[in-house]
Amino acid sequence: MKHMLFGGLMAAAFAVPAFAQDFPAKEIQGIIQWGAGGSTDVVMRTVTPHAERALGGKVVMRNMTGGVGAIATRFAYTQPADGYTLLMGAENPLLYKVMDMGDIDYSEFTPVNILARGVPILVARSDAPFDTFPEMMAYIQENPGAVKFGSTGPGGVASVVTTMLSSQADGMQVTEVPYDGDGPALTALQGGAIDVMPAVLGAAIESIKGGRMKPIAFINAERVDSLPDVPAITETNPEYGQYLPWGPFFGVFVKNGTPDDVVAKLVAAYAEGAQSEDFVNLMAERGFIPESLSGDAAAQFLSNWQSVTSWLIHDAGLAKKSPEDFGIARP
Structure with missing residues (x-):
């Protein structure tokens, strides 16, 4: 019985690394918060082909509009945390709570890459x-x-x-x-x-x-x-x-709980895509500031943006709820 239990534990221990090693074993869906032809759409469709080559897989992008990005955000949140659903969006979800537009924001996701910031x-x-x-x-x-x-x-x-x-x-x-x-x-x-x-x-x-x-x-x-x-x-x-710095931004996210090895592969792929000539040229043409942030740097960027913006609109009487209600610290 002990041998059977040990064997089961060993199998479970090797299951996640094996899964991550094989990633991606199928198509990845990229859910774009905004419509075709918009800035977010153009950014994602420029950087992703280069990320695909780095991943050795296919990302099928789909525009899912509505609710100032909330419909796409909620859809991505309902999918398994396995790396096969990427949320491709802009800054709007960070204001959902204070604007009373929804209870799901980027705190439910892990940033793969904060690609760029508009000035x-x-x-x-x-x-x-x-x-x-x-x-x-x-x-x-x-x-x-x-x-x-x-x-x-x-x-x-x-x-x-x-x-x-x-x-x-x-x-x-x-x-x-x-x-x-x-x-x-x-x-x-x-x-x-x-x-x-x-x-x-x-x-x-x-x-x-x-x-x-x-x-x-x-x-x-x-x-x-x-x-x-x-x-x-x-x-x-x-x-x-x-x-400052402040401005609208573009980022790729996965649901919290996605295996670390899978996140690491996605982070590496989009970091490589952000260095591609196509993407760099697009940034220059559109007047965007390349960022290519992941990990702690991306988390800090998101936290700062949410703090500054939430409190600005709250103090101006534009927010429907106080940032304090959601633990958003005043900058």
């Missing part, structure tokens, strides 16, 4: 009566409520940046005008319907280069190579450095 930039209509960030803030102070800022809704890049700016400026009174995405908002900016839009560089860079809008400052701690003449906000206002 926010303040852009103004080409004939706006200010050219720099200090000039813009002075104009806002002198004309309370007159400057129109584009917005894409609570928790979006524009609203978070506007909240970030107002957190360090006494009495920053602007009028926020809602739009269904940064594309329509940037079009409205070019037509003069709004004065300023906090946008992601990738969405605005071509219009900036074409002279259809003017850059004011990067919401970043340093300048960006693709527009080297545009200053970082910390050059004139270092007080904003406490929130």
Whole structure:
């Protein structure tokens, strides 16, 4: 009986390594939170073919939209923790709890790779009566409520940046005008319907280069190579450095409980994919900052992002629940 028990334990002990050694033994499904052609979709479909070659397997990608990414996130959470379901998403799940949009966020997943971060930039209509960030803030102070800022809704890049700016400026009174995405908002900016839009560089860079809008400052701690003449906000206002780096991001995740050896294989594969020429060129073209973070570095990045953003929108009265309720520490 003892020999039988020992033999069973030995078989169990070797079962997981054998499974991990064979991974992937079948197709992996990649669940993309957003629709075809969007930034998340393009990023994932550029990096994944290179990760596939490193893995020696196939990742079948599927767009699963809805609920600001919540439908895809919940679906991935319901799948086995075996590495055969990858959640390919952006930053939105980190705000689900405080925005009362769901109880499943990235704390239920292990980051395989935080691939890249978008850099926010303040852009103004080409004939706006200010050219720099200090000039813009002075104009806002002198004309309370007159400057129109584009917005894409609570928790979006524009609203978070506007909240970030107002957190360090006494009495920053602007009028926020809602739009269904940064594309329509940037079009409205070019037509003069709004004065300023906090946008992601990738969405605005071509219009900036074409002279259809003017850059004011990067919401970043340093300048960006693709527009080297545009200053970082910390050059004139270092007080904003406490929130930076910040911006929308793209990441690949697996459900918590996935075997360590499987996670390690996926981490190595996507790290290799993030070094591919295709991916590096895409980052440069879109104005994204490559990150390629995994392990503790990725966990710290996610924790910092959630802390900064959750408390910013809470203090601005945009959150439906307090970050404290979920143990999200104030930065």
